[in-house]
Amino acid sequence: MIRFASILLGACCAASPALVVAQTPDAATPRPDVATAAAALQARVVDWRRDIHQHPELSNRETRTAALVAEHLRGLGLEPRTGIAHHGVTAVLKGGRPGPRLALRADMDALPVTEATGLPFASTVTDTYRGQTTGVMHACGHDAHTAILMGVAEALVGMREQLAGEILFVFQPAEEGAPEGEDGGAGLMLKEGVFADFTPDAIFGLHVFSTLNANQIGVRAGPTMAASDRFGLTVIGRQTHGSRPWGGVDPIVTAAQIVSQAQTIVSRQMDISQQPVVLTFGAINGGIRYNIIPDSVDLVGTIRTFDEDMRADVFRRLTHVAEHVAAANGARIEAQIPAEDGNPVTFNDEALTARMRPSLQAAAGDVPVVDMPLIMGAEDFSLYAREVPGLFFFVGATPVGQDPAAAPSNHSPQFDVDEAALDLGLRAMLQASLDFLDAEPPAPAPSAG
Ligand SMILES: [Zn+2]
Ligand SMILES: [Zn+2]
Numbered sequence: 001m002i003r004f005a006s007i008l009l010g011a012c013c014a015a016s017p018a019l020v021v022a023q024t025p026d027a028a029t030p031r032p033d034v035a036t037a038a039a040a041l042q043a044r045v046v047d048w049r050r051d052i053h054q055h056p057e058l059s060n061r062e063t064r065t066a067a068l069v070a071e072h073l074r075g076l077g078l079e080p081r082t083g084i085a086h087h088g089v090t091a092v093l094k095g096g097r098p099g100p101r102l103a104l105r106a107d108m109d110a111l112p113v114t115e116a117t118g119l120p121f122a123s124t125v126t127d128t129y130r131g132q133t134t135g136v137m138h139a140c141g142h143d144a145h146t147a148i149l150m151g152v153a154e155a156l157v158g159m160r161e162q163l164a165g166e167i168l169f170v171f172q173p174a175e176e177g178a179p180e181g182e183d184g185g186a187g188l189m190l191k192e193g194v195f196a197d198f199t200p201d202a203i204f205g206l207h208v209f210s211t212l213n214a215n216q217i218g219v220r221a222g223p224t225m226a227a228s229d230r231f232g233l234t235v236i237g238r239q240t241h242g243s244r245p246w247g248g249v250d251p252i253v254t255a256a257q258i259v260s261q262a263q264t265i266v267s268r269q270m271d272i273s274q275q276p277v278v279l280t281f282g283a284i285n286g287g288i289r290y291n292i293i294p295d296s297v298d299l300v301g302t303i304r305t306f307d308e309d310m311r312a313d314v315f316r317r318l319t320h321v322a323e324h325v326a327a328a329n330g331a332r333i334e335a336q337i338p339a340e341d342g343n344p345v346t347f348n349d350e351a352l353t354a355r356m357r358p359s360l361q362a363a364a365g366d367v368p369v370v371d372m373p374l375i376m377g378a379e380d381f382s383l384y385a386r387e388v389p390g391l392f393f394f395v396g397a398t399p400v401g402q403d404p405a406a407a408p409s410n411h412s413p414q415f416d417v418d419e420a421a422l423d424l425g426l427r428a429m430l431q432a433s434l435d436f437l438d439a440e441p442p443a444p445a446p447s448a449g
Helices: 032-054 063-075 142-158 186-191 251-269 308-328 350-364 381-387 420-438
Strands: 002-010 015-023 081-084 088-094 097-107 126-129 132-135 164-172 202-213 217-219 222-225 227-236 278-286 296-305 332-336 346-348 390-398
Touching (some): 032 063, 142 164, 164 186, 346 390
Antiparallel strands (some): 217 390, 222 346
16 A cells, blocks of 8 residues: 655754655564563553653763663663763673674653643753753653663563574663763764674664654665754954955955855755755854954854765865855855764665564554655764664654644654553564564575576
């Protein structure tokens, strides 16, 4: 069956309307052990998620959540490693039979958002962010991800004897980005050796998403979420009286030309028939008074791409435009392009996605798995998926019967995860994990004769 559905995407960090085609591929057989485990765990996963929701912690501050996770893993008889990338927790489960190595990742951090859901377990937590006191809320659903992976760990421990292979559980802090001046997230997890002693054959992750209903799973092969890069440009002129522009070099006029000329990078220079590109200036700061031409102007912005070569190409072109427009005005540029390590493209391994999609379909039952459009938001899961084949899929957060296009998106103070998503996410992750561990590696395609 093929059907068309229009869904509005409000990604981790971006929104764009898109037409998608949903289709029903062959489903794997729903595993009875998954159904049994999910039924047994469901109430506790809901309790864990509500508890974590009520006690959210900002990026790199996930002490309570990490302790809860570590205690749970210890209670299962695992030996968690703690304190990775500040508050990361990992544990390895060895199955009773030989088989592949699989990593499963959940993120644990919350956002500086003041919750306005009115839920009985809503957060009233406050903390300091960028010098300001703010509410803290699990507005991206990482509470659900953590609770689901705690449930998956318990279910798999219960199947240990029959289990083929080994599983690394990765509970990661600071997905939303470490506070200014701090390091953190997936990049730091990798630097601190999350894969050093355990190189997985694949890694799976999921995200709850407002743009799908809580009975829907979405996935996409290849580039899935954008690379997100921040840039900074300082246009350096020479200060002068506003009445005597010839006495200096005007960085305001130069900055205006750079903003205009940079528009042609996407519209005239990049081959956007390959993949879309976004280049946005988000702030311009310069000057203090109506009759002073200032010394310098600062520009900052973001670049979103879906291909590593195109990403590097935009950096080069923006640098080129900025330097040459500045030179034409007698000004010069100090450029940070990119300004820091951004997230690369979240890339779903094509073969792995094709192989696991029937497992996701088995979990979703007769609700077709949605082909996700490209998502302009970014995910630091991308860093793991750059090391080993990755699969990142989406589970709907919006209650069935409500229009997901109108639902408060991830990062909204009204964002809510329908608890049905916890059950679907748990079953999908379990089914995919067991199918991956059990399956023989795919046979090589017969050579064309
Ligand atoms: Zn987010
Ligand atoms: Zn998120």
